[in-house]
Amino acid sequence: MRYLPKSPADREAILKAIGARSIDDLFAPIPAEYRLNRDLKVPRQMAESELVDWFRERSRENGDGYATFLGAGAYYHYRPVIIDSLISRGEFLTAYTPYQAEISQGTLQSIFEFQSMICELTGMEVANASMYDGSTAAAEAVMMAVRLTGRRSVVVARSLHPEYREVLATYAFHQGMPVATAGFSDTGRLDLKELEKSVDQNTACVLIQSPNFFGTIEDVDAVAEIAHKNGAMLVVSIAEAVSLGIVEPPRQADIIAMEAQSFGVPLGFGGPYCGVIATREKYVRQMPGRLVGQTTDRNGKRGFVLTLATREQHIRREKATSNICTNQALVALMANIFMTIYGRVGLRELAKQNLAKAAYAAQQFGKHAKVLFSGSPRFNEFVVQTSEDPYAINGRLLGHKIVGGLPLKKFYPELGNAALWCCTEMTTRTIIDTAVGLVAESERSVKSAKEADVEEVAR
Amino acid sequence: MKSVTRKATRHVNQNEGLIFEKSSAGKAAWKLPPLDVPEVDTQKLLGSSERKDLGNMPEVSEIEIIRHFTRLSTWNYAIDLGMYPLGSCTMKYNPRVNEVVSRLEGLANGHPYQPEKVSQGALRIIKTLSECLIEITGMDAITLQPAAGAHGELTGLLLVRAYHQSKGHPRKKILIPDSAHGTNPATAATVGYAVENLKSDARGMVDVAALAAQMNEDVAALMLTNPNTLGVFEQDIAKIADLMHAKGGLLYMDGANMNALVGKVRPGDFGVDLMHLNLHKTFSTPHGGGGPGSGPVAVKKILEPFLPKPVLITKADGTLGFEYDRPQSVGRVRAFYGNFGMFIRALAYTLANGPDGLRQTTEDAVLNANYIRKGLEGAYDLPYSTPSMHEVVFSDKLQGKKGVHTMDIAKRLIDYGFHPYTTAFPLIVPGALMIEPTESESTEEMDLFIEAMRSIAQEVEEDPEMVLAAPHTTRVSRLDEVAAARKPVLRWKPS
Numbered sequence: 001m002r003y004l005p006k007s008p009a010d011r012e013a014i015l016k017a018i019g020a021r022s023i024d025d026l027f028a029p030i031p032a033e034y035r036l037n038r039d040l041k042v043p044r045q046m047a048e049s050e051l052v053d054w055f056r057e058r059s060r061e062n063g064d065g066y067a068t069f070l071g072a073g074a075y076y077h078y079r080p081v082i083i084d085s086l087i088s089r090g091e092f093l094t095a096y097t098p099y100q101a102e103i104s105q106g107t108l109q110s111i112f113e114f115q116s117m118i119c120e121l122t123g124m125e126v127a128n129a130s131m132y133d134g135s136t137a138a139a140e141a142v143m144m145a146v147r148l149t150g151r152r153s154v155v156v157a158r159s160l161h162p163e164y165r166e167v168l169a170t171y172a173f174h175q176g177m178p179v180a181t182a183g184f185s186d187t188g189r190l191d192l193k194e195l196e197k198s199v200d201q202n203t204a205c206v207l208i209q210s211p212n213f214f215g216t217i218e219d220v221d222a223v224a225e226i227a228h229k230n231g232a233m234l235v236v237s238i239a240e241a242v243s244l245g246i247v248e249p250p251r252q253a254d255i256i257a258m259e260a261q262s263f264g265v266p267l268g269f270g271g272p273y274c275g276v277i278a279t280r281e282k283y284v285r286q287m288p289g290r291l292v293g294q295t296t297d298r299n300g301k302r303g304f305v306l307t308l309a310t311r312e313q314h315i316r317r318e319k320a321t322s323n324i325c326t327n328q329a330l331v332a333l334m335a336n337i338f339m340t341i342y343g344r345v346g347l348r349e350l351a352k353q354n355l356a357k358a359a360y361a362a363q364q365f366g367k368h369a370k371v372l373f374s375g376s377p378r379f380n381e382f383v384v385q386t387s388e389d390p391y392a393i394n395g396r397l398l399g400h401k402i403v404g405g406l407p408l409k410k411f412y413p414e415l416g417n418a419a420l421w422c423c424t425e426m427t428t429r430t431i432i433d434t435a436v437g438l439v440a441e442s443e444r445s446v447k448s449a450k451e452a453d454v455e456e457v458a459r
Numbered sequence: 460m461k462s463v464t465r466k467a468t469r470h471v472n473q474n475e476g477l478i479f480e481k482s483s484a485g486k487a488a489w490k491l492p493p494l495d496v497p498e499v500d501t502q503k504l505l506g507s508s509e510r511k512d513l514g515n516m517p518e519v520s521e522i523e524i525i526r527h528f529t530r531l532s533t534w535n536y537a538i539d540l541g542m543y544p545l546g547s548c549t550m551k552y553n554p555r556v557n558e559v560v561s562r563l564e565g566l567a568n569g570h571p572y573q574p575e576k577v578s579q580g581a582l583r584i585i586k587t588l589s590e591c592l593i594e595i596t597g598m599d600a601i602t603l604q605p606a607a608g609a610h611g612e613l614t615g616l617l618l619v620r621a622y623h624q625s626k627g628h629p630r631k632k633i634l635i636p637d638s639a640h641g642t643n644p645a646t647a648a649t650v651g652y653a654v655e656n657l658k659s660d661a662r663g664m665v666d667v668a669a670l671a672a673q674m675n676e677d678v679a680a681l682m683l684t685n686p687n688t689l690g691v692f693e694q695d696i697a698k699i700a701d702l703m704h705a706k707g708g709l710l711y712m713d714g715a716n717m718n719a720l721v722g723k724v725r726p727g728d729f730g731v732d733l734m735h736l737n738l739h740k741t742f743s744t745p746h747g748g749g750g751p752g753s754g755p756v757a758v759k760k761i762l763e764p765f766l767p768k769p770v771l772i773t774k775a776d777g778t779l780g781f782e783y784d785r786p787q788s789v790g791r792v793r794a795f796y797g798n799f800g801m802f803i804r805a806l807a808y809t810l811a812n813g814p815d816g817l818r819q820t821t822e823d824a825v826l827n828a829n830y831i832r833k834g835l836e837g838a839y840d841l842p843y844s845t846p847s848m849h850e851v852v853f854s855d856k857l858q859g860k861k862g863v864h865t866m867d868i869a870k871r872l873i874d875y876g877f878h879p880y881t882t883a884f885p886l887i888v889p890g891a892l893m894i895e896p897t898e899s900e901s902t903e904e905m906d907l908f909i910e911a912m913r914s915i916a917q918e919v920e921e922d923p924e925m926v927l928a929a930p931h932t933t934r935v936s937r938l939d940e941v942a943a944a945r946k947p948v949l950r951w952k953p954s
Contacts, residue, residue, distance in 0.1 A: 330747025
């Protein structure tokens with residue numbers, strides 16, 4: 001086996017050195033009746049070239065070369081090449097969690113920079129070193145609010161990513177935390193009246209997403225006011241991190257739970273991504289996940305260490321703030337490099353391009369179909385309602401190597417034939433015009449079919 | 460100071476500040492293509508939601524970014540530089556072909572919501588890996604959704620709860636041996652179970668009599684790491700499983716140490732009902748400085764109805780797809796389908812090995828741990844003489860007499876060019892030195908390690924103060940962790 005650095009003679013020599021007759025001696029502690037005396041039924045050993053071919057074939061079967069209008073919590077942005085050059089360095093790629101600070105300063109300093117930039121972008125005072133993803137970060141943020149307030153129930157916006165809501169439901173159920181849902185109004189924003197009614201003295205927090213699942217920017221001030229006057233916390237989930245370049249961050253939030261995938265992390269069919277929790281300094285001791293802090297060594301030299309570990313499972317065991325151990329360090333490094341590349345000016349310009357592309361596309365779609373929630377500000381996603389089932393339209397788009405917007409029927413049946421479309425800096429005008437053309441065609445044919453029906457009836 | 464530093468030698472490395480300290484207005488590492496749609500009036504579109512300023516985000520050029528992160532990288536130790544014997548972490552070689560195949564365009568750019576028709580490649584990878592892992596563990600079904608080992612534990616205990624609930628009562632407690640990893644009790648608490656400790660016997664194994672006394676109808680499951688954190692195979696595993704099952708409890712196996720078993724024995728065959736795997740340990744996906752991981756949970760038939768949704772199925776027309784209609788499912792534990800990028804790497808590893816390679820890998824891992832054990836016996840105290848599988852645990856009992864403890868020895872090991880072993884864990888060994896070489900080490904590298912450890916033992920006798928002040932060769936000396944925690948500085952701010 002090509003990864004193993006031993007010759008048969010080496011193995012013999014080791015057996016001799018340790019006083020074993022054969023390798024079987026070393027497995028003697030396993031009761032004989034359980035030992036596997038056959039080959040595992042897995043495919044035979046492959047050469048590297050065969051391996052690459054096999055995966056290339058899978059890649060070709062996986063929408064290779066298709067343009068996409070999908071967003072909904074996973075965004076297709078350009079990834080500057082130096083991200084992969086840098087994260088492929090073995091010193092980053094093949095290092096463990098930086099528990100031994102003296103030989104992990106590279107990882108530690110880069111996490112410190114990551115935490116600092118997340119704070120700058122979110123307007124929060126502290127950020128952790130990462131969580132699994134945006135969905136689990138949101139659930140953990142809610143549990144954090146429960147610990148901080150000593151209250152048990154949660155009010156969640158229905159305009160929060162449906163899969164994030166499902167994850168929260170899983171976590172909350174076993175914690176015995178009641179979860180109430182507040183709907184959205186015809187502005188595509190959280191229905192504040194419904195929120196008023198749902199929040200009470202037992203509410204630990206209100207959880208919203210902004211920009212929300214429909215791409216609409218929530219009225220965070222108004223939501224914060226309702227939460228805070230009831231003594232509840234406001235947790236804001238941000239699924240599209242690039243929005244932070246041009247959308248005011250939810251500074252009124254007590255906890256922000258975000259997904260940093262947009263910052264240079266490949267779509268990768270859903271993961272690995274990079275969750276983050278950011279909050280106020282006074283809440284840091286209830287924050288889950290690893291944290292890097294600055295300190296000095298014995299000579300007064302600046303250095304970095306993992307800190308506040310007394311919150312964590314390896315110290316506190318069943319009393320820890322969370323059971324999280326491994327996080328998403330290498331993915332956080334991708335995000336870190338991405339944020340460094342775009343920086344103060346670039347991130348705004350990038351976000352502006354996203355805004356412009358989505359605005360153009362929404363305007364074009366609006367000429368032929370109904371764009372919902374257009375009265376509210378939005379970032380790079382919008383909902384289009386068509387006469388025809390969006391699955392059927394998407395089927396035709398596929399023929400043009402275009403993946404259309406996400407049909408919403410599964411999550412929001414009340415919206416009928418609606419789909420969530422996303423445009424980023426990667427979406428060209430040509431592709432937008434092609435997609436709009438196909439939607440326009442669909443609308444025309446539905447209309448003429450209807451007219452034909454009417455004529456039929458008239459006759 | 461005695462000098463036997465054969466593996467490492469001092470080398471120059473570059474100083475480097477924080478990226479913010481290199482920033483100045485007008486520098487840029489980005490360039491966007493010209494906009495092909497009309498410019499927009501951001502104020503008009505966003506109103507009061509418009510953000511005007513990005514605060515202190517850096518402005519730097521591309522070469523500065525390359526140098527910044529390259530310099531930082533040289534301050535890290537890594538598997539690529541040498542033996543990284545962290546016990547229970549399985550720091551094995553991370554094959555580079557895994558990185559190449561996971562970056563193939565269609566896989567790297569696949570959107571989780573793209574139609575199943577154009578996702579067959581990704582789904583095939585999920586299916587193939589699932590089948591391999593089911594065969595390797597001897598279980599009946601699997602979910603790949605959990606994002607890491609602890610997340611797998613969480614999923615596993617949710618399954619345990621749902622199973623018992625379906626029988627009418629979720630039960631109250633989880634039994635956890637005192638040698639267990641901290642995530643086990645933390646997970647049990649997250650799922651709303653009380654934790655009851657189970658003590659180990661003189662061999663470092665589960666005390667079967669104690670288990671028999673503690674097991675009753677209130678116990679939902681036993682969370683057992685096997686081999687356990689002493690690197691010892693639980694020889695009474697059959698009895699343990701029987702005791703659990705007789706009272707309707709489940710046997711959960713923490714698969715952190717699966718590298719000792721692959722191809723040699725299957726947990727499903729010795730009575731385990733469910734277990735998680737760490738793809739970032741046994742299946743070679745890179746640790747990346749602390750993640751991403753991936754923690755699939757494999758289960759027996761009885762637990763299949765409760766698996767997180769969606770579940771991968773083969774449809775009537777032979778194509779693959781996801782099934783969402785799973786009425787008994789515990790629900791979702793993560794958005795989308797899990798850390799797919801890690802599935803690709805783990806599958807590439809499995810295919811590169813084949814059945815013979817996987818078995819040889821396990822044998823070499825166990826061979827190496829026993830070679831280290833033999834090499835260090837006498838120089839360090841071996842608290843349990845039970846045979847070792849893939850790792851060995853010594854204690855600092857001998858060195859403690861000179862006031863030198865496991866962390867000090869670990870720090871001195873750095874000067875010899877090695878990453879330390881796991882210190883102070885498992886909790887049942889005071890002053891533990893937990894060493895797991897993995898299969899990736901040659902005899903030469905292990906000889907250097909043994910020589911270094913023996914040399915340190917000698918230094919402790921001759922010059923304990925020098926060892927206490929180690930490391931002596933790193934960029935920074937021991938860092939003040941107490942100050943870091945007392946007055947936390949968790950972000951950069953402009954001075």
